[in-house]
Amino acid sequence: MLIFSFFKTLTDQVITVELKNDLCITGTLKSVDQFLNIRLDGIRVEDPERHPHMLAVKNVFIRGSVVRYVRMAARAVDTTLLEDATRREAHNTGK
Amino acid sequence: MEDAVNATISEPLDIVKLSLGERVFMKMRGDRTITGTLHAYDAHMNVVLSNVEESIHIVDVNEDGIPQAPRVERRSLEMLFVRGDGVILLSPTQ
Numbered sequence: 586m587l588i589f590s591f592f593k594t595l596t597d598q599v600i601t602v603e604l605k606n607d608l609c610i611t612g613t614l615k616s617v618d619q620f621l622n623i624r625l626d627g628i629r630v631e632d633p634e635r636h637p638h639m640l641a642v643k644n645v646f647i648r649g650s651v652v653r654y655v656r657m658a659a660r661a662v663d664t665t666l667l668e669d670a671t672r673r674e675a676h677n678t679g680k
Numbered sequence: 681m682e683d684a685v686n687a688t689i690s691e692p693l694d695i696v697k698l699s700l701g702e703r704v705f706m707k708m709r710g711d712r713t714i715t716g717t718l719h720a721y722d723a724h725m726n727v728v729l730s731n732v733e734e735s736i737h738i739v740d741v742n743e744d745g746i747p748q749a750p751r752v753e754r755r756s757l758e759m760l761f762v763r764g765d766g767v768i769l770l771s772p773t774q
Contacts (some may be wrong), residue, residue, distance in 0.1 A: 586722075587720060587722050588720065588722050588726045588728075588761070591720060591728065591761075592761075605766070621726075621763070649763075650765065652763050653762075653763060653766055654757075654760055654761060654762055654763070655760070655761040656757050656759070656760055656761075657759045657760075657761070658758065658759060659730055659758040659759045661759070662719070662728070662730070662759050664717075664719045664730060667719045667720045667728060668700050668701055668719055668720065670720070671697075671700060671719070671720045671721060671722075672697070672700065674722070675693070675697050678723070
């Protein structure tokens with residue numbers, strides 16, 4: 586739930602999703618759900634020569650389970666707020 | 681002192697909780713290692729890190745099928761979400 590809320594705060598930011606098959610897709614985060622499935626608009630693939638089949642694709646839905654990393658700008662994240670929320674969540678779900 | 685530490689660490693994820701805001705080392709699937717500052721985690725070991733350095737450990741094989749000396753590819757990232765299913769271990773660095 587915490588990470589889901591974290592991604593919701595990143596809505597309309599430009600992020601890069603790195604998949605487990607090494608494909609890197611940069612685009613604007615439009616929505617995310619509880620499985621961390623991600624919808625991206627206006628996408629660009631990092632190495633288009635290696636992935637020519639992606640050239641015509643503009644919008645994608647990415648299944649959460651194929652994601653390895655999501656890269657974002659540091660200024661898009663309030664780290665103190667994030668740590669406090671993590672402590673609160675650990676306290677509530679833990680015991 | 682040791683009793684106090686042992687009292688705080690009663691389940692495995694507590695060691696992750698104590699690492700919040702600290703530098704951590706993570707070993708990942710696919711011969712990758714990551715160091716970064718931990719800002720968030722959940723029960724799946726999904727984490728959010730900043731000032732990340734990722735190392736990919738690669739062993740190339742030449743045309744005769746003989747493995748060459750291992751090499752490491754490094755890259756730096758300012759803010760990174762790591763999906764928990766690729767995590768092997770997380771350890772605090774001093």
